[in-house]
Amino acid sequence: MTYKISVIIPVYNVENYIKECLDSVINQSLGIENIEVIVVNDCTLDNSMSIVNDYAKKYPSIKIIEQEKNQGLGPTRNLGLKHVTSDYVTFLDSDDYISKNAYENCLNLFSTNENTDLVIYKYELFNPDGAIPPKDIHQKIYEKDHIITNLNDVPEIIFATASWNKIYSKKLFPYLNFPSILYEDNITSVETLINSNKIIVTTDSTYYYRYEEDGSSITQLISKKNNEDLIRCILLILKVKDNCSEYEDLIYFLALKFTYDDIFWLLNINFTFEDRKEIFNNLKILADKFPTRILNLFEKNFPEYPFSNQAKLLDIGKMNALDYLIKYKFFDEYINPIYLSNLYIDVGKGFNETDKLGLKYNLDDIIDLKFNLKNFNKIKNIRFDPIENAFCVCQILSITSNNKKFKVGKYNCENLLGENKQIFTTPDPEYLIVGDFENIEYIEIKFKIEILSNSQIGEQFVLKQKEIENNNNKLIKAYSDIGEKDKAINEKDKALINLNQIINNLNEEISNQKVIIESKSNIIEEMINSNSWKVTKPLRSITETFKKK
Template sequence: MYELSVVVPVYNVEKYIGKCLDSIVNQSLGIENIEVIIVNDATPDNSMEIVEEYATKYPSIKIISNEVNLGAGESKNKGLKEVTSDYVTFVDADDFISENTYEDCLKKIKSSNSDLLMYNWEFYREDGKIEPFSIHKPYFNENEIITDFKDFPEFAFMTSSVNKIYHKRLFSYLKFPNCKYDDNGVAIETLINANQIYFNNDVTYFYRKNEDSITQAITMSNIEGLTESIGILNELILKYPDYQRNITSLIIKFVDDILFWLCDYEWFVDEELKAINLLQSVTYNITNENLEFFNENIPFSLLFEEGIRNLNKYDDETFLAKFKYFNRLAKVNSLANLYVDTGEGFNEDNKIAINYRLSRENLLSFDLKDFKNIRSLRFDPIEGAFSKVKILDISPDLKTLSSNSENGINGEYQLFTTLDPSYIIEAKDVDEIRIRFKLSILNDEELSSLFVDKNNLINDLNNQKEETKKKKGLFGFMR
């Protein structure tokens, strides 16, 4: 019987899989004592040709294959079904481990009668650059035995599945969800249910950091995946209420990460608003008490504490304005969009976008020859900016019907406190439209005065809600 099983999902790693497998077959424990379960996640490259060479040479390497790409989480689940030993661990196929890792870890997990062992990891870069310290990285200088995860709040951030060895008593908690960040919930649940955790500072897992790694490019799928992971953590709070503060600390860190992404990367405004809405839908467990607990245990690590505290106080646009645009972090897109309604309303499929250089007076021309049965048009003069706009002319002799400005279309100019300003234009089967307009970005003073009014309105509504709550009886009926 094997002493340890290792599950390795494989997808698009032909550049790295050889070094990964070398670090496993050269373990001091002996490859004959290690069951290596390779899960071919329908990889389109030559990774499996390399794996098959190793499998031919080492009988303890077995291969199972997914008919279609299922992702890392489902691949781990499939690999777990093939495990025959009492202990299991995981390795990402582009990473590698030190030679004594498994022998040293098995000796310690058995002698200490622990059912979960965690060990150190380091970033590895081909270019030799040193990575900054990560809050998700263990920072113990000595070996530690932990009997209750609750007493070590910093463990909540150590959510990777690959630097851990699990005894079979924990196998039932190793159910990875089909989402981008599949490790987080599983890590927390195993930490909670482990009778004893051994932290081993003597061996190292090397986590490869490379420029073409999928985790280096932050897109909306990262935000969607991390908010989905927060949703899973919220479910665990209901399941394990005694660990609410520990789990919420991880949620706070993830929210801080997402706010950093929103500030540091280029986004369209509709993506930013979607991100804020997603965050607001999953952050109901964060309280001031939770934030204080976080700061006591992980001081000086939050970049956007004020943003986290205010996340659910405002609607999405007001929050985005206060959080990002008032802080001069805006990356305004001088991009105008013309949406064409051909009977199916305004949608992204029937749209013309034009990048332009913003000036005192702007003239944009849109070719509409490819559109049939035009009913109306929607003109968005800019994305991602609070603005004042005056349309000087729309030819051929077209009429502006309405706008989503604060003052309608009858003023000398339109004042937009939305990040997606728009005009509805009456049009019937025209081949071309030319729009001449003036546009200026609202300055901080103008914005502040506008949002003071909006804040007062929000505060009034909140006060009304509180008064209504006080007047209601136990079953919600007015007294």
């Protein structure tokens, strides 16, 4: 049987996800009969392979390969590669899935673009709980389609290091050799990128990558081993640079990006002090690996990357662990903390975590932040969050862009301290900016901000509680007043009902009396008119008397 493409799926403890993964492959527009599905069992401990076996019985193109012992993604993919029979190969993680047209679209790009060695398609992070994942520097390349024959023309391509959203031609098979460490994709991706004559990046196909906020993904469980393996990965990347002068700067950029990541973990992940010292000492080997030229070029080319910090990197080579941690961990955390503001840009999709910019700052008399908006077209709304996770007093001084001025439309705060000055009793303050956003390339915001102390926060909540109590008391009184009115109305209604009843009774009594009188009148009249004079004489005399009167 000849297949058009082979897909390698490593399987380990994914019984909750493997069905969705396999369904996305068998339902490909290319046709499952044209896809060689190589499932490698990495000694899974759950019911995953029972599900895979059920699929394999129905679809002959699904092959099952058994790994002798659990070895992780790298060796598992390597084993799968030994069983590939087609001219194109791709990888699919068993807890992810792909768009219906993914493989057919990509193979068409190979056939219609001569000398194409690699096709990369966009990926989207998804969370089953609906959380919006943060945008990463790796995703910048997928903002539009590209045909790349020189990596230097599109420097962000070097950050496209995932192996699972790529389709590799047979020419690149020799470079598909995954090391037995975490972050195994990165070395392989660098090798295939720099050895491709032509690369096509397409936004027409999509890989859906499961993003678990609880950290259940192995890449999100940051441990000391993550740091150690990442350093090994960085050193391997730097070795590739030594044999590729054409793309030396780009390979430096990738290694530097991962180094900044590792420093961020050192200072921000909840390690013990002893682990921090060990990680710091491991990082020392990287402190002098990056020329000043590369450090400056990285900041120039990727200003949006939030973790770059030359001083933190260079000081690792100059300082011991204790002094370094006092300066950058404990001093920053307790004496001179760094804060983050975010600018959310609505380009027709509402405010979301993808279309936002973040800038860091230290507290000062006046904070002056300038956000670059060149990558955003047709801006409809802008929201400014001056700080994350802090109660504060904030005053917007000015919002400008070139000759344009903008105003604050509204904010999520009820407390005012004079014009444009607010006390935020929510840890996520927001300002909606209003104005004409057409053709603006940046927006500059100047503001004053004061972080509320615990006692000040307490005072605000005491005031808030009093306000709530006062409002409750007003409501209770209002309800009480309404109750009294209702009571009076009820009494009036009851009296009116009684009066009506009395009137009805009187009318009934009058009616009865009228009947009696009429009845008696008739009797009297009959008696008067009676011929029995002896009997009627007294009545006649009375009647005559009335008539006289």
